[in-house]
Amino acid sequence: MLTYAVLVDVGLTCLAVFFIGLSYGAVAVASGFPLWVPAAQSLLVLAGASEFLFIGIVAAGGNPIAAALAGMLVNARHLPYGLALPPGVTGRGWRRLLGTHVMNDESVVFGLAQPDLPGERAAYWACGLGVLACWPGGAVLGALIGSAVHDTNAFGLDAMFPAVILALIVKDLRDPRTRRAALAGAGIALASALVLPAGLPVLLALAAVLLLVRSPAPEAAR
């Protein structure tokens, strides 16, 4: 059901997630958290950006509940993900409990990129389960070696996360209309990041969707 090329991409994505997990675990320990915090968080939240945010806010002296709410703001994008996934991709019955948990940026992108439902389901699950293994695995290993590496930024680990997400959406950015809206959204987020608390600027970027509502694509372009 999955072509060799898709499997290779999923594998490389999971490897990249593992590397980011390494940086996450290392950053968490360097910020003063015990190993079980990134371990439990990576397994139970399973959404990298929000976990980095949570660790960052709490380490800076912020209230953990406020940090959790900021993390939820970042993770609100999973709601449109759930709307975008064709029914049946996340599985049925008890499997859907797990299929829902492994919904993340990567699994949704790979799922949506396949031509038919069996392909969508296979790619979604392969990537979802791969990330479920690699993200916590990387985080735990990163936390273990984190005490040895004092300045993770010296290794450029902080540049990995935005680069991963950018690589994930680059296919969509080839469409000029989506690109314009994405750039506008990025501009809104950057401008508001100067004043608003972390998490909010990303959600505010959604206002850029209006650019797409006002200029409908000609149906023939599909």
Place this chain on the structure above:
Amino acid sequence: MKDTTLVVAGMATLAAGTYAFRLSGQALRARISFPPRATRLLEAAAVILLAALVATTALTQGHGFSGFARPAGVLVGGVLAWRKASFLVVVIAAAAVAAGLRLLGIR
């Protein structure tokens, strides 16, 4: 770590809230049917959110500028991704450029 109980409560809140978001999108979709145009808009909305996440994590640190090394690394990664380089190449190049610039004293 100051207050373990509070941190655990925060972690539980984030985990439960995130799962609720993952579930509710699917639940809503089963109840209401969306025209293709609305679906495309939703997919675009996800791309916009992620682009904003890229911009803020690459360029900002708190309420200020992150410095040049990180966005330079991300930019190189982005160009490689645009030219269809493999995922791992993108990630390693981004980290290497950021680390290299810092080694040269550019923060």
